[in-house]
């Protein structure tokens with residue numbers, strides 16, 4: 001009897017402790033002791049979890065798997081957390097997933113923390129900017145209008161500066177060269193009635209990041225190593241998604257120290273990642289052999305190396321890890337979005353015609369589109385926003401970690417809590433997206449057709465928000481714009497009569513379309 005009373009008291013105390021812990025987090029679906037909400041989630045379709053749970057809570061909820069993760073599902077709450085309280089949400093977890101994915105602990109951009117992350121991210125963004133990604137590419141427009149407005153003296157000064165810059169800093173055309181090769185590959189296809197865009201897009205995007213990082217492109221008929229990297233990486237992602245044993249590392253990280261458990265839950269998967277990353281390591285090392293500190297850097301590796309003497313955080317391991325991050329993050333995301341783009345264009349003939357009409361008016365048929373043209377192409381911009389919104393490729397966003405105790409929407413969130421900014425849910429369910437399931441680029445354009453609707457553009461959060469938002473956004477935007485417009489300028493895309501297009505994504509972390517074919521017609 002005494003034993004039973006003692007056991008009940010212990011049980012009661014354990015329950016009290018558990019639910020006291022639960023009460024420290026924002027409310028969410030009821031968690032059961034020990035297992036939390038683990039059995040309430042759809043592991044293969046994590047992006048659908050918030051569809052079930054978010055409507056019952058006020059923009060954020062906690063899910064225990066069994067460690068607590070706070071999901072932020074409302075745009076304003078996401079802004080409050082990631083932008084207004086950006087520093088509080090700028091951490092990444094140091095959990096088993098991060099150990100599997102990172103080249104070395106706390107190196108590179110995606111998974112590092114603190115000052116090392118800040119320095120790697122800042123340096124990478126500066127290098128990309130120097131190479132003309134983002135703003136610089138768009139400056140051409142401003143220069144041309146300056147040409148007509150200035151006085152003679154300032155015009156001569158401007159001309160000297162402009163020519164000087166052209167000589168010293170030759171404008172790189174990483175993206176355009178790869179887009180041209182992509183069009184050549186389409187041209188060379190014999191059967192245009194049955195085109196799978198996967199590999200042509202994958203190689204275009206892979207070559208762009210390859211050239212940015214290592215200074216060279218793979219020829220289409222000699223790119224086995226790049227293709228192996230892509231295939232191995234995809235298989236590895238599928239393997240990880242189907243490896244329930246990794247969950248042990250989340251539930252009881254201390255068990256990872258036990259050799260057998262540690263090997264199966266962590267080391268085996270990590271070793272596979274290191275094998276795949278050998279492509280990046282080899283390329284970085286090859287690139288470093290050709291480095292000369294006196295030369296103008298022609299690729300990311302050289303530019304990073306040149307900065308090393310002036311920054312104690314920049315070293316060879318961080319260089320490899322950062323290249324690894326950019327190579328990984330820079331391929332599947334943009335490739336998947338462009339693959340969806342081609343399918344949406346084939347399904348939505350009217351939208352495709354309107355994009356082509358705009359290309360013909362602004363650019364014509366004879367030259368390839370440039371980023372500078374984008375500002376005159378409102379409908380095309382709206383179409384790309386809508387493609388990203390409907391494709392909604394991030395099944396689960398990268399997890400953040402709170403760096404201190406903080407508050408969102410009046411709910412306390414303790415330091416070191418894992419947080420997921422549920423960008424998938426925001427793009428699929430924000431009330432400003434009327435009929436969210438319908439592909440409708442016009443939703444992004446104001447009533448008189450003169451500008452984009454800022455409040456909706458802000459809610460297209462595919463690149464996430466705040467200090468940890470996508471570091472490759474400017475490059476990705478260039479790839480999406482040039483990849484899509486160059487295709488539509490040169491080809492008409494149709495569904496095949498005998499094969500309707502399937503817009504249901506595959507259940508992976510990055511929501512890819514299923515393998516399928518469309519018909520293209522040269523213009």
Ligand code: HEM
Nearest residue numbers: 109110329330333334398462463464468469470471472476
């Ligand atoms: C359509 C294409 C892309 C999409 C939708 C996308 C989306 C994202 C998202 C959602 C995140 C996580 C942000 C967060 O923690 O809240 C992220 C992070 C990141 N992305 Fe992208 N991305 C794309 C393309 C790229 C490209 C082309 C590169 C590299 C060239 C890149 C490099 C990175 C890096 C390095 C991070 C980590 C940033 C950090 O932790 O500071 N991404 N991206």
